[in-house]
Amino acid sequence: MSDRTDLLLAIADDELILGWRNSEWTGIAPFLEEDVAFSSIAQNEIGHARALYELAAAELGTTADELAFDREPGEYRSAPLVELRRLEWARTIARHWLYETADEIRLDALKASDDPDIAGLAAKMDREETYHRMHAEMWVDRLLATDEGRTRLIEAIDELWPYALGVLDDELRPELVARAQEKLGRTLPDVEPVPRGAHEAELGELWEEMTMVRRSAPAGAQW
Amino acid sequence: MLGARAPEESAASESSAVPEAGSAGREASHGQGTIFEVFRQERKGQPFQHAGSVTAPDEAFAEIYAREQYARRQESVALWLVPRDALHEIDEFPDEFEMKYRRVDGYSIKARLAEARERAGTLDMAPGATSE
Numbered sequence: 001m002s003d004r005t006d007l008l009l010a011i012a013d014d015e016l017i018l019g020w021r022n023s024e025w026t027g028i029a030p031f032l033e034e035d036v037a038f039s040s041i042a043q044n045e046i047g048h049a050r051a052l053y054e055l056a057a058a059e060l061g062t063t064a065d066e067l068a069f070d071r072e073p074g075e076y077r078s079a080p081l082v083e084l085r086r087l088e089w090a091r092t093i094a095r096h097w098l099y100e101t102a103d104e105i106r107l108d109a110l111k112a113s114d115d116p117d118i119a120g121l122a123a124k125m126d127r128e129e130t131y132h133r134m135h136a137e138m139w140v141d142r143l144l145a146t147d148e149g150r151t152r153l154i155e156a157i158d159e160l161w162p163y164a165l166g167v168l169d170d171e172l173r174p175e176l177v178a179r180a181q182e183k184l185g186r187t188l189p190d191v192e193p194v195p196r197g198a199h200e201a202e203l204g205e206l207w208e209e210m211t212m213v214r215r216s217a218p219a220g221a222q223w
Numbered sequence: 224m225l226g227a228r229a230p231e232e233s234a235a236s237e238s239s240a241v242p243e244a245g246s247a248g249r250e251a252s253h254g255q256g257t258i259f260e261v262f263r264q265e266r267k268g269q270p271f272q273h274a275g276s277v278t279a280p281d282e283a284f285a286e287i288y289a290r291e292q293y294a295r296r297q298e299s300v301a302l303w304l305v306p307r308d309a310l311h312e313i314d315e316f317p318d319e320f321e322m323k324y325r326r327v328d329g330y331s332i333k334a335r336l337a338e339a340r341e342r343a344g345t346l347d348m349a350p351g352a353t354s355e
Contacts, residue, residue: 031278032278033277033278033279033284033288033291033292034288036288036291036292037287037288037291037292040291040295131287131290134283134287135287138283138284138287142280142284
């Protein structure tokens with residue numbers, strides 16, 4: 001597998017798994033408007049995953065569905081940050097904001113890529129991610145504005161920080177540290193990143209659920 | 224706000240989509256902020272029409288929520304958000320003298336129209352002419 005498909009699959013898997021995790025709030029988000037907005041963000045992420053899988057699939061001679069659903073859990077290249085199941089709002093917002101901040105840095109690098117397909121798709125994704133970032137930033141500002149919100153958000157960010165560092169490679173990571181520290185006005189711990197490939201146990205459970213329908217139907221079933 | 228949504232809150236959010244007469248200026252009953260009425264324009268040049276409402280803690284959240292609910296499928300080219308407080312509602316229109324003649328429906332013109340058409344020889348061309 002080329003570095004190109006490896007990169008595409010890493011980002012696609014991030015977006016698919018995070019989209020799945022975010023969709024777990026559908027129906028139970030803190031209030032109705034947030035429910036709709038967060039579900040819509042989840043759908044966008046899955047749409048990005050599909051576009052990325054399609055690019056990789058063209059190179060590998062397979063399909064987006066096969067890449068999304070027919071690999072074993074161990075073959076996914078997602079960052080453990082997106083695999084964690086934390087159905088608690090402060091952690092959800094912390095993860096959402098950490099991921100979107102890292103993703104912006106990654107997309108900026110991809111937009112400058114020599115590969116026109118990758119640069120084009122990155123620019124297209126970024127136009128939607130702008131609204132995800134607005135949403136994440138607003139929530140972070142709002143939580144930081146009260147004592148309880150701040151305490152809960154900072155606690156969540158501290159827990160997730162080593163995972164957030166694992167989203168980016170060594171080259172881009174310092175930018176994430178700089179942006180996160182600036183927003184929070186606080187020094188974040190200098191810890192070892194949780195690397196890609198070090199899957200969380202939760203990924204297995206998610207995979208079982210996510211691939212259930214696909215596995216129950218014979219290959220090539222028409223819907 | 225951080226916990227799971229209570230059923231009564233969800234019901235309040237949904238019912239707030241259709242403001243009742245005389246409710247202008249009332250705060251959201253579930254204490255989650257301000258109700259913003261949303262008007263959407265489907266195509267450039269067309270009038271903005273009331274689409275519904277969103278409840279949000281402030282204008283920035285209202286913008287995000289309105290984008291997601293009324294424009295994410297490219298069904299609008301522009302949105303107006305107006306805090307319900309800012310609307311001046313009028314809902315009393317006295318009609319003490321039943322001045323029906325001021326309205327088009329105050330006149331029964333069906334029979335007269337038929338007569339006129341008969342005179343002009345265009346009765347067959349009138350819509351629904353055969354059933355009358």
